[in-house]
Amino acid sequence: MSMVMPGTAKPRRRYQTAGRRLGAQATRDSILQAARFLFAERGFAGTTIEAIAAQAEVAPQTVYAAFGSKAAIAKEFRFLLEREADIPHRFQEMLAEPDPARQLELVAGIGRYICEQHGDVYEFFAASREPELAAVRKEMLDAQRWGMRMLVDRLMEKDVLRPELDPEDAASILWAVSSIEMYRKLVTYSGWTPDHFERWVAASLKGLVLAA
Amino acid sequence: MSMVMPGTAKPRRRYQTAGRRLGAQATRDSILQAARFLFAERGFAGTTIEAIAAQAEVAPQTVYAAFGSKAAIAKEFRFLLEREADIPHRFQEMLAEPDPARQLELVAGIGRYICEQHGDVYEFFAASREPELAAVRKEMLDAQRWGMRMLVDRLMEKDVLRPELDPEDAASILWAVSSIEMYRKLVTYSGWTPDHFERWVAASLKGLVLAA
Numbered sequence: 001m002s003m004v005m006p007g008t009a010k011p012r013r014r015y016q017t018a019g020r021r022l023g024a025q026a027t028r029d030s031i032l033q034a035a036r037f038l039f040a041e042r043g044f045a046g047t048t049i050e051a052i053a054a055q056a057e058v059a060p061q062t063v064y065a066a067f068g069s070k071a072a073i074a075k076e077f078r079f080l081l082e083r084e085a086d087i088p089h090r091f092q093e094m095l096a097e098p099d100p101a102r103q104l105e106l107v108a109g110i111g112r113y114i115c116e117q118h119g120d121v122y123e124f125f126a127a128s129r130e131p132e133l134a135a136v137r138k139e140m141l142d143a144q145r146w147g148m149r150m151l152v153d154r155l156m157e158k159d160v161l162r163p164e165l166d167p168e169d170a171a172s173i174l175w176a177v178s179s180i181e182m183y184r185k186l187v188t189y190s191g192w193t194p195d196h197f198e199r200w201v202a203a204s205l206k207g208l209v210l211a212a
Numbered sequence: 213m214s215m216v217m218p219g220t221a222k223p224r225r226r227y228q229t230a231g232r233r234l235g236a237q238a239t240r241d242s243i244l245q246a247a248r249f250l251f252a253e254r255g256f257a258g259t260t261i262e263a264i265a266a267q268a269e270v271a272p273q274t275v276y277a278a279f280g281s282k283a284a285i286a287k288e289f290r291f292l293l294e295r296e297a298d299i300p301h302r303f304q305e306m307l308a309e310p311d312p313a314r315q316l317e318l319v320a321g322i323g324r325y326i327c328e329q330h331g332d333v334y335e336f337f338a339a340s341r342e343p344e345l346a347a348v349r350k351e352m353l354d355a356q357r358w359g360m361r362m363l364v365d366r367l368m369e370k371d372v373l374r375p376e377l378d379p380e381d382a383a384s385i386l387w388a389v390s391s392i393e394m395y396r397k398l399v400t401y402s403g404w405t406p407d408h409f410e411r412w413v414a415a416s417l418k419g420l421v422l423a424a
Contacts (some may be wrong), residue, residue, distance in 0.1 A: 181393035
């Protein structure tokens with residue numbers, strides 16, 4: 001997947017707040033995990049607030065008070081995923097890496113990690129017909145694509161990009177080849193190990209965007 | 213996408229049958245087109261047999277008599293797509309082409325054509341949660357992947373495959389890189405022209421699977 005999602009400062013800070021707010025965040029997190037399980041199992045449309053409350057072992061009113069709506073819960077997944085995977089940190093590390101080939105290996109590693117850990121969430125976002133979820137999904141895709149464009153800027157500074165390659169096209173290629181859709185085709189369907197996938201993505205990205 | 217779907221002899225033959233059976237096929241085709249439109253618009257679950265009948269301007273009984281069920285209609289899409297795009301013919305032409313690089317260009321062309329013409333059908337298959345549709349989708353994917361494996365056999369006969377590449381992996385790569393998911397990411401999302409996509413897929417496949 002190889003993505004970064006901007007704007008993580010706020011959710012992160014919540015973890016560092018003691019007492020009541022920590023309890024509130026813990027409740028929110030268990031609601032989010034319950035919703036994640038049910039959305040993957042029954043789809044977004046097939047899941048009620050009541051079912052989420054039952055799964056999280058809280059009252060439906062608690063779910064309404066914490067989020068307001070089912071769509072608002074789904075929107076929160078963006079931040080939940082970041083906190084779990086520590087994507088911003090891994091992404092900054094990748095950007096700061098001086099060796100271009102190693103940068104692409106780190107991209108492949110981030111992508112593999114996200115596919116393994118969060119494939120379920122991307123799946124139900126992609127499968128949903130809800131306009132509200134489509135809007136959140138668009139934001140997630142935009143953030144991923146934007147992260148790859150940042151990497152392309154670094155590669156251009158080092159003058160290692162294939163000379164005939166447009167920078168926007170390079171970003172799209174990095175983004176598409178390390179995507180969850182490729183993971184589904186190669187790991188889930190074709191039976192590759194995640195290790196094999198990660199190595200193939202790294203090698204392919206080098207061949208596709210770096211000057212020989 | 214780069215696929216072939218075996219077993220087309222039967223639906224093809226229907227077109228060559230005169231009189232009553234031709235009329236029956238015309239009715240079936242207009243039901244299929246109506247269903248295709250509605251499935252894309254409302255999803256499989258959101259479409260009733262009655263709505264399909266109204267869209268096709270036939271009685272619901274006619275739909276039941278022709279197909280029996282909504283799932284049976286969806287299954288027929290496999291053959292409808294083949295008839296429209298003449299995929300088996302294009303695929304055989306690609307297999308028979310002696311030049312390996314040109315073979316991969318033809319793969320890219322077939323993939324682009326299918327993405328442009330039939331993306332809507334693959335989309336609602338992928339988005340559906342119906343087990344019956346999932347089974348048909350699996351068959352379609354298997355047929356695509358199997359077609360790519362046939363191509364890999366031709367490339368191996370010519371001894372032009374990258375020496376370190378496992379033939380099964382090569383087939384998976386050909387299949388994944390020319391897929392509708394890549395088309396969505398590069399054309400629909402990133403704004404590439406279909407021409408640009410086709411050229412990029414052809415060049416990338418050459419780099420990824422052919423020996424230097």
